[in-house]
Amino acid sequence: MEEPIAFDMLSELATSLTEAGGEITSEPRFEAKIGRSYVDFLLDARFSEAPFKLVVEAKKSAFPRDVREAIWQLKRYIAGMPSGNARVLPLLMADSISPGARALLREEKIGYFDRSGSLYLSADNLFVLIEKPALKRQARSLNSLFVGSRAQALHGVWTFKDQWFGVHELAERASVSPTTASQVLIELERREWVDSKGAGPSKERMLANPRALLDEWSSYIASLKPKSLRLYYMRMANIDEAIHEIDRICDETGIRYEISGLMAGQIHAPHLSKISQIHYRIDHGGENLLLNLGAKAVKEGWNLGIIDSDPRHDFLFRQRVNHVWVTDPLQTYLDLLQLDSGRSKELAEHLRLTKLAVPE
Template sequence: MIESTATEHALIERFLEALRELPDVRAELEVLEPALTAPYRVDAEIHLSVAGKTIVLLVEAKKTAYPRDVRQVLWQFKALRQAYPSDVQHLLVAESLSPGAKDLLKSERVGYYDSGGSLFLPAPGAYVYIDKPPPKTLEKSVRSLFSGRRAQVLLALLVHHQDWFGVTEVAERAQVAPSTASDVLSELERFDWLESRGQGPGKERHLREPGELLDAWTRQLAGSTAPVLRRYYVPGLKSDALLQHLGEVFDAHQAIYAVSYEAAAQRYAPFLSGISQVRTRLLPGAGADAALAELDARAVTEGANLAIIDTKSTGELLFREQVDGVWLASPVQVYLDLLRGEGRAKEMAEHLRRERMGF
């Protein structure tokens, strides 16, 4: 008997079609009772013939799979080995598999297939590896994790990566609703990046893998657009003097800001001999307009030494730090901004991560 829901059955049928499209391959779905001693029933048993060689696949089907799900599947496959011949191959099919899930399966030499067309089959004499972009459903889900208020939760976790915290605490730090914080934490647990302790309302979590979370955020930036800049020229001041004067004037007018990119990185972890431009996030308002007027900032299209990124809320300025009288964006935010910069910005980003962030 084959146990599967309608969604799983459709996935298995798509997997069979993908196998049959391979050269010199025949694939048939078996409907025989699995071994009576099996600890649980597999979703499908497929018999392959590859260039005359027979391969038996035991298939587990899931809607989505993250590293946490894969660990459970690997444990189930290990238990199945006691009931089936040692030469059977195990394979996971899913609508979407996270990159971490694929890496974990490959490291254990367990096959996989997803609805995007990626296929890994490490059978003896029939090694198949097809790597395609993730399905749009997974791509959209992951992209939403690194944007808007959900990104504020991620930033809170990275800035305080050594702390244990409950949902309410992280929601307060990130200035989001507890429901948003809870959703993000649940998603990160699926990636296996968190540790947890306790139960119920007292449950606490800890970001065990800050480096992996930051790397995943970095990958998302590759397909995103850089923030829109308003460019100005402030006469009579070089970058260092401009940065200091900017801090004084913005504070005097109660303008809420956070300097980022090269100017901020240089203060956190000096790397370049000189900075030609100051880039800062700024919350629009009367105070911001008055500060720019006092600076005599003139809008330009070329030769700018000051660039403004307008923010929609104070949430975009979370965890800023005051260094030598100037408010700087958090090192994590500066690192992410530099990755979308020009020139030696990416080198500066890696220097900042190594010297100041440490993960």
Template structure:
């Protein structure tokens, strides 16, 4: 609680400074935890402001980070508070502040004419007399908070839910398939609910979810990857005529070594949704450990810096290797994983990503 109070104070100070930077702008905190409605209805703060000679009162609701479901709840509360503000000599503006506000949440707030501010400096005041909109990108520090769902074990949960669309799934199913703990699966699904990516049926242990918004998932993940370093890739040369032969040799070697693997990148995209006439390199993931070493030994893969035809993407756990389909006897990563890997590729990889998304993911 103490930490959140410090966050809230930082947000209010940032808001006051931002308003102070407007023409003839000034603002001050009139009160904290103020009762504004019958039955104890309270706002986190009231801020008095002057902008271009016009007086405003901001009714403030504060959160650490905000996603669509969070702001919908706040909007309902603010509308209720606003209904009880009568007899004032200045305009009252319902207002929302958070360290980071997701793009979807920002859109909802604008549509509902609710003012908002975040620590990136974005400021929206939909006043009748002094309309203000300063749009700034989410700061890198808070981008990590919004994007944590796309990292580590939580990312595997999102992938499994996406792969099972439009099925209804349980926490138990997702935890087993993603090879994560039920707690991780449950927390991630709850986060997806906040973002309004999934819909819910039932309650308690029998509660089920299913993906209802694949496009926002793809857009948000793609935006998150823009500032991320591509995964490390170890490059090898394997003697073979082409990537089709290489893929078959990889499959035999991994079966002999009992190593889980999945082909990704251009070669997998070509199998899922043909786009190019030929592919010269093959990227894959192989479960880490002694079995990976044995598979590469069976392949007689030679480590190189140039002239490579086999790239092995670094993995940390067996669960990082997920198989979508087997085509022509070769295990391919899930289409979503292939899409994400292509987005971090070079050459014509991004073109292939767009084609794969259109053919296999935007449905």
């Protein structure tokens, strides 16, 4: 990390240490070396009159792979330090630290501090944990994988499951550019969500940590506002006849659609005894479909909810199940998490356990 940035963050670190009952008692010593080992800087601090020496490695951003390198660097440096009266506190300081990286640091009892003001320290007779919400720009950086064409590529990675695949295979399956596919895979390697083998154009990856991927994606989805729906009422004898009638009309008129929400969850992993509302994404021509169905816009008492669709990203991974088109299990799970609907979260958990095979 560049020195001006480190100086700026040091001021923020001092503030957080003060909030936690500590204080910095020396000027930082930058690029401290012991033999061939080095860290970015050393800093003296005090907690409840007890002296501590902070051994700090600084990064611009930190994901699990970066953290493993930093942990190795810190431990190697500390092993060579002469004994002294002050207890040693290793610390990783970064502009942003991913959830997976934080968990790894806590597991190794390595302290961390980031730009949000979050602070973790662990030593004999000292434990500090201050967790603060990510700043907007931190959130944009950490969550960029889950937006737009990158999310499309990430979805494509999921579909390979336990198969090895290359950049161009991913680009083709997810309908993204090879550049986007490559950028996403590099980010996944930093998060340690994929294994890799080979090098250069023949390099391949395989999804290695689906749980971590799903945890962070679902956490991001849960932070968003509920999906906005256009609400309609249509006459139907029963819900099964309705979805097959919609399929027939769409097939005859060439309109792409996919069932989502509770009905899609029920199709993939039956769990609820009754569903009275259907969620759909409908491509161009949806207004004609609604006219053919005699659907009327309503504010309450609806049984047909239309989710706004983006033809660039939607419909790509839909599946034909029971003679209708439905969102695949992953998209169904993510949609259920974002629906403001009675039992959607319950069905999402059931779907995760049964079809995604990733426990909470």
